[in-house]
Amino acid sequence: MAGILTFALHYEGEINKNSQGAVSEAAKLSQQLGTDNHVVVVGEGISDEAASSLGKYGATKVFRVEAPEGLSQPVIDSMAHLFEANGYDYALFGGGLLGFEVGAGLAARLNAGVTMEVTQVNVVDGKLQAERPILGDSSISTSKYKDRGIIIGRLNSFEIVESGSGAAEVEDVTVQLSPQASQATMTVRGEQRGADVNIEDADILVAGGRGLGKAEGFDLCTDLAKALGGAVAATRAVVDAGWYPYAAQIGQTGKTVAPKLYLAAGISGAIQHKVGMQASENIVAINKDANAPIFEFSDLGIVGDLNKILPKLTEAVKAKKGG
């Protein structure tokens, strides 16, 4: 059967948020194509629970392959095997470095077309077309595929939608791995750029900018993030100033995030920052400059002094949670 095979990445027993988005996107597209929505997970001892949880995002079947964890070659072998067996037309990835590597390898293996950093996929005349921003996001390029297509999303570009009705069917598949798949072993799994918090997966982000005034100003953000159960992010300006580590940088040259709540404290909202967080579900901005561009794309804007507002907000959240 034709259709889409989506790769879902997992870490410590949980499916990566970004992959949940990719599966949701595939569910939507499969429905338009009139095909099943198949997903593959690859790793060591992936639980039934984790695999079947993808049903929530619209997966109709999840293939589970027991193979070395965290490497690209075993995934390429597994997906090539499933393409052979089931005759898919497209492979979909949520993005990330592993996704890029697997996607490129799979494209070579299948002699398929490949598009990276995709932000939108459309069904046109029963075929998929991928849209990818180019030239510093100033234009959109559209990819069509002559034959099979590999589509790799930009991180967090696909929205998570719980469209499914519970657990998906899980089918174990044995794949003959290629010799090169066992050449590399994973020695350590490092977070991208040494982050200790994975801000790309956080539901709540409290982001600080130059408006915090000084490095110590970040304590206010940390306190609030802790109270809310979220993580702390930063703008390039404050990372440049050495107030916060690069791993937490959001924007054009940092990470792209889409949390449920993005609270921007003392951030003016220049386009370079906006492109990294504009997909957030709710944006709340606090800034003393009423003319700051951030207010143009905030759901809620507060004009005022951070040093007064943030501690009060932290207190209020604590009180509410405590009570």
Place this chain on the structure above:
Amino acid sequence: MAGSNGKHPSPAEFPPPVDTQKEFIKRELDDEEERIDVGVAIVGGGTAGLATANRLLQRLGNDPELLEQLGEVPVAVVEKAKTCGGHNLSGAVVRPGPLQELFPDLTREDWRKEGFAFGEVHKEAVYLTPTSKLALRIPPPPPFKNHGNEVISVAALARYQQAQAEEAGAYILTETAATQLLVEDGKVRGVRSGDKGRGKDGEPLGNFEPGTDITAKATVLAEGCWGHITGAAIREFDLAKGREPQVWELGVKEVWKVPTALNRLIHTIGPWPLSLSAKYGQIGGTWIYPMKNDKGEDLVSIGFVIDLEYADATTSAHDLLQLFKTHPLVKKILEGGERVAWGAKALPGGGYWSMPKLTMPGALLVGDSAGMVDTVSLKGVHHCIKSGILAGDAIYDTLKAGGTDLSAYETAVEESSIGKELYEVRNTRQPFQKGFIKGAPLVNAMIATKGKFPGGRWAWHRNDEAPMFIGKTAKKYPKPDGKYIFDKLSSVYITGNATRDDAPNHIRVQKRVPREIAETWKWMCPAGVYEIPEEAPETGPVDVIVNYTNCVQCGAITAKGGRLTTPEGGDGPLYQLT
């Protein structure tokens, strides 16, 4: 300090922490097996450097023997942008002659098919803009006559020239900065490419790649306005001896997609939006040219150029362009359109008297590096191409004769259209250093008499010697709305600029300076690189924040008290249409 009246500081009093000779000249070459040996090394893949490559390869194409002698890499072009043209920006309306001479088989219709030219000028208009509402059409002064010239994009032209050069056998090393001039026994031996993969403090990161000595039989410095290595070469070989100092202008440009085609070329020569007060020292002008994109849609190139001689620290070429766009003359053209590109670039404005000696042992200067711009008529592209042709010929002849002396190029330039045209306008801009009102009649006299009256040799003084004060120009700037009026950062964004955040700072400035100097940098920089901390004192020294990753490498800072050096290759904007 010269030029300082004691009350107001001048940027020259706060020179950048840089030792040009020591840092940018390498006197000991690496071992032979570590070097890359090429025939001719060209630093800079802009119109001038590529014209040199184009011409030289045309000549070598007919001479397989000499080509063979030059080795595996006969011609190498070192370009710091992601692709040739990526850092190139100009108006631009060019005189067609030199480009026709360089590519004789190409018709002007072919230029347009190749996508770098947009049509011959048939109609033109020059306006005085006395106020924000008024525009008075005046008969075009002789330097503004553009009938028969062609509107082009230099970024697109450079891409075309790159393709031609590559086809003819040139090696184009893009994303490679030339950071040092190799000098041995009083002779230029080539250049060294920059390291890649260094961290903020210069420490090598995981992907560190050291630079390489690129040695050549002849080296061409085609770095454009204020060449990083060119500056070192001028000092090393005393090329500016007996010449006037170079002075600079800064241009900021936008390209708009417009609903209705513009049917003429427009120049405005002020005074609005600049101040007429001599105290402000503002001299500038604008252009609006019709263009097309590859889909045949109508575009307009609009730009503002200001002489960097000004004294009001709050002068901002970017914001003046935004202000200019609010004039009814402009609104009529742009309204209903959409901005598709933006860029900024400094240009040399000194003309004839400021041109350095063009040759030194083993190397020569072409194009803007040599200051070949006529800023009265806003023209330099044709001189860039012509100098490339002459350089290509001179290098070919020298190599053919088995010699090393490139001085024939010097004479060839002097006797060519470059020397003649620039000589005619040699005295035309200097009177403006007296201010617009006192200077304008003299400028007119100089134009009318081709520099003979009042005549003589008119001196320049350096831009960074002008004392700066905090004036009121900034109060006039319109507030950005993100649709018609834009701020600096969203403008930088559409250049495709993505400089690595943890790269070393490539801008040298004194960080603790008087408020006037800090304000000068903050307002002047079109890319928002210099920032004054909010808590900085109103008077007294300011610690300037340098957001160097915003930098679009326009070069203006070098004219006003700092120094732009080369960042890591590949960093900076990626201009397409400018």
